[in-house]
Amino acid sequence: MALILNIESSGEICSVCVSREAEVLSLKESVKPFQHTEQITLLIDACCKEAGIKLKDLDAVAISSGPGSYTSLRVGTATAKGICYVLNKPIIAVDTLESLAGAAIKQIKQEALYAPMIDARRMEVYSNIYDHHLQPLEETKALIVTEDTYSEFKEDVRNIYLLGSGAKKCAELLPPPRFELMEVDCSALHLVPIAHEKFGKKDFADLAYFSPFYLKSPNITKAKPKL
Incomplete structure (x- = not known):
């Protein structure tokens, strides 16, 4: 029975849930928009605590792979890959x-x-x-x-x-x-069925080379030179 940490970080709200065989054990979502860097590890810790598990108990980590916000996707991906590297777990990419x-x-x-x-x-x-x-x-x-x-x-x-x-x-x-x-917005809940289907097929992303599907380069505004 696969135990998966699902991370949705492609947009304004960061969302995390733990699922076992497509049953959601816990769900945590940020309240303030674009606070992924500050909130994501706190949400993961709270989610695992509520589910009564430790990170080492996971069988895989699923991450929303984009498209979406450039910075938000980077934060979620870096966190997911970090967990997988340390614990030697597979990563599952789910198209947003x-x-x-x-x-x-x-x-x-x-x-x-x-x-x-x-x-x-x-x-x-x-x-x-x-x-x-x-x-x-x-x-x-x-x-x-x-x-x-x-x-x-x-x-x-x-x-x-x-x-x-x-x-x-x-x-x-x-x-x-x-x-x-339709009122359907991004949530870690929506990753669950696809993540477990991919886990069953061993359809994992390459941990070393996986990067989000940004679709477009970030919109970076250069600072004007001081006069």
Whole structure:
């Protein structure tokens, strides 16, 4: 019975949970946004304590692999890799968009399409679109949302559900009845089913070479020279 530490750090909120055979034993999430560096080890300690385990008891660590915030992903990945290196445990990479789509699929009974969106700058989002079997229909990409977004699916009669941190700002451009807004945001809970499935298949990332899927380089503003 695999015991997995799941870490979601791709966005504003850092989220950690411990699961055994897809059953969640404990969940801890930060309250303040973008406090990953200060909070992540505290959340992990609290999560393990509530679950009644020690880090050495883990069978693997699952990490949300992106896309998402550059700094947030780096913090989560560094923490996960550090634990795995010290304890000689495998690391499991879970695509952030796939985990969001998987959570949405559980809530919808009929056939539909799912467009998880991670908020980027202005009207830009990191997105892909999935069918009801959690199969991606496109390549993950950064896109500027317009009224024509997803027009390639205009002949498809299925509803498209918008979810994730970037969905709300797109709702006016992509209105009902074709598009539906869902309240599904990033959480370590959403990593659990995928992480345990990957563990069963021994689908582990290469610990030495694994790095998050940033999709785009960080937006770094250079300081202006002093006059």
